[in-house]
Amino acid sequence: MMLIVDKVTKSIGTKKILQECSLNVQAGQICGLAGPNGAGKTTLLNCIAGVLTPEAGQIELDGKDLIHQPLNRKALFLISDDFDFHPFGTIRQMKEFFDIFYSLDEGELARHFNHFKLEEKNGIYSLSKGQKRQVLFSIALSLDLRLLMVDEVYDGLDWNVRRYLVRELTNRISDKSMALLLVSHSLKEIKGICDHCFLMKDQSIVAQEDLLENHLFRIQLVFREECKPDFKALEIIRTQQIGKCWNAIVRANEQTLRRVMAQLSPVLADVQPLSLEDYFSLMTDSSWKGEEEDDGEIF
Known part of the structure; x- marks a missing residue:
């Protein structure tokens, strides 16, 4: 360093x-x-x-x-x-x-x-x-x-x-x-x-x-019954359970993430990349996103 x-x-x-x-x-x-x-x-x-x-x-x-x-x-x-x-x-x-x-x-x-x-x-x-x-x-x-x-x-x-x-x-x-x-x-x-x-x-x-690689994802999993899925292979930032549905913010390689999700055998699964703005807003627990009006190219 x-x-x-x-x-x-x-x-x-x-x-x-x-x-x-x-x-x-x-x-x-x-x-x-x-x-x-x-x-x-x-x-x-x-x-x-x-x-x-x-x-x-x-x-x-x-x-x-x-x-x-x-x-x-x-x-x-x-x-x-x-x-x-x-x-x-x-x-x-x-x-x-x-x-x-x-x-x-x-x-x-x-x-x-x-x-x-x-x-x-x-x-x-x-x-x-x-x-x-x-x-x-x-x-x-x-x-x-x-x-x-x-x-x-x-x-x-x-x-x-x-x-x-x-x-x-x-x-x-x-x-x-x-x-x-x-x-x-x-x-x-x-x-x-x-x-x-x-x-x-x-x-x-x-x-x-x-910033050269995006390893942040928002996932949603729905199971047949209420359970506690094993997320140990992933770096979990936030999780939320609503009945049979689990929402999570994770940092992981996409290939690893999809392999872990398949092993959990959910009824429904959805994976979406998480933007840097949404991640930072989440980490500050505020509405701040560092956004501004688009006024053209930066450089």
């Missing part, structure tokens, strides 16, 4: 923001982090980046401690949703600010600035939110990183910028030298770029899914 977050706990005042939160990210992965408002997503990123210090737990990148050894954070970069450089500063001054801690590739930075039509003499005050994020993405793509984290990954960016960034980011991780951890309220955005997704609820990670 490249990034290991193990039982991290963080409080602000008397309020618990993270509670024994754990996740692992591998090199070459594009991971999404989803969850309802107030789940702790931004706080988790800030703890990994060193903006906040957790009271308990461990955070390591390539086996190196990130909590107590600040210099190890040179291998990661966080694009925060609320980052705001000095309002009277310039793009050049922002670049010089990050160059104090990181080693910028000037040629790579110039390439991205040229693409976005950003001039170093321009003042930060004159930039829109989307342009400020373009500056930060340009800087991030000009660094030799192991981990890039982005809070609200597409916020303020139009579809053309999104497409460019997806191409650049996926090129960067193609050799598995870097990983991405992206926060978004939209599961549509996460499914559009990520290959793995973590779900946060109540200040902790409560579920994770491989």
Whole structure:
């Protein structure tokens, strides 16, 4: 594992923001982090980046401690949703600010600035939110990183910028030298770029899914008589019995699932793939599904 977050706990005042939160990210992965408002997503990123210090737990990148050894954070970069450089500063001054801690590739930075039509003499005050994020993405793509984290990954960016960034980011991780951890309220955005997704609820990670393969199913079985079927071969997420009818949410290989169902000999059986939206809504016990209106392609 490249990034290991193990039982991290963080409080602000008397309020618990993270509670024994754990996740692992591998090199070459594009991971999404989803969850309802107030789940702790931004706080988790800030703890990994060193903006906040957790009271308990461990955070390591390539086996190196990130909590107590600040210099190890040179291998990661966080694009925060609320980052705001000095309002009277310039793009050049922002670049010089990050160059104090990181080693910028000037040629790579110039390439991205040229693409976005950003001039170093321009003042930060004159930039829109989307342009400020373009500056930060340009800087991030000009660094030799192991981990890039982005809070609200597409916020303020139009579809053309999104497409460019997806191409650049996926090129960067193609050799598995870097990983991405992206926060978004939209599961549509996460499914559009990520290959793995973590779900946060109540200040902790409560579920994770491989987005390249769907192993989630909703099944319904009806038996001749009331019974308790043997589901031991399956990973059961939820079950409900109504008389002779059993409803279940399971995680399993489809071939294994159908073999187990056949062995149970139900009178009627129905299997349907479970969408990520429905699964996450189920896991949060709420109406939140991370859905939004379809406004066209993400990239």
